[in-house]
Amino acid sequence: MGCATKEISWAPSDKVLLAKYKNKEPSSVTLLTMINNHTGVGGHSALLINATERILFDPAGTFVHPQIPERHDVLFGINDAAFERYVDYHARPSIHVVIQKLEVDLKLAEDISKEVQTYGPVQNMMCSFAISEILSKHNRFKDLPKTLFPKNTMENFAKLDATETTIIYDYIEDDKSNIFLEKQSPKK
Secondary structure (H helix, E strand, O other), X not given: OOOOOOOOOEOOHHHHHHHOOOOOOOOEEEEEEEEEOOOOOEEEEEEEEEOOOEEEEOOOOOOOEOOEOXXXXXXXXXXXXXXXXXXXXXXXXXXXXXXXXXXOOHHHHHHHHHHHHHOXXXXXXXXXXXXXXXXHOOHHHOOOOOXXXXXXXXXXXXXXXXOEEEEEOOOOOOOOOOOOOOOOOOOO
C-alpha cells in the first residue's frame, strides 16, 4: 500500500483497447485516499475518472493485476469488479479507504482523463502532488492547493460542493489475492 517504486508499465495498445470500459453513470472524478487507522495519516491518493471510458490514475501506486492493463500509472478497464478489487487491495485492518465522488461535465472529465494519460510515471511519495497538480489546473478545482499529503488533498476535495463520500473499512486480512476478479477469464 502507498506510494512506492515499481517497474514502469506500458501495456500494448491492443490490450488497452480491449479493456476499455464505460459505465452508464454520469461523468465524474473520484478521489480515493488511503488512511492509516492507527495514526490517521494519509498514505496514498488515486483518482478514478469516469469520462468516455472509466480509468484509474494510481500515481506511484503498487497495485497490479494481469487483467487490468496499465500505462504509466493509469489503469484501464476499470469496471465495477476491477474497482472493487483496487479498493480491497488497499483496505485492510490497518488502512481504510475514503472515496469522494464529484460529478462533473463530460468535457472536464475527458480533459482530466487525457491529462493523467500524458502525465507520465509518478515518483515515490508524489501521488497526492500529481493529482492536486492536475486538478488545480481546471476552474472547477482552482481552489484545490497542490500538496504532497494525501490527507490534505482529501480534506480540500471535501470542501468542493456536491462531493459524495464513502468510507470503506476492512477488518479481515484477505487470504486470496484475486478476490473479485478470480472468476473472470482474462481478456485476449
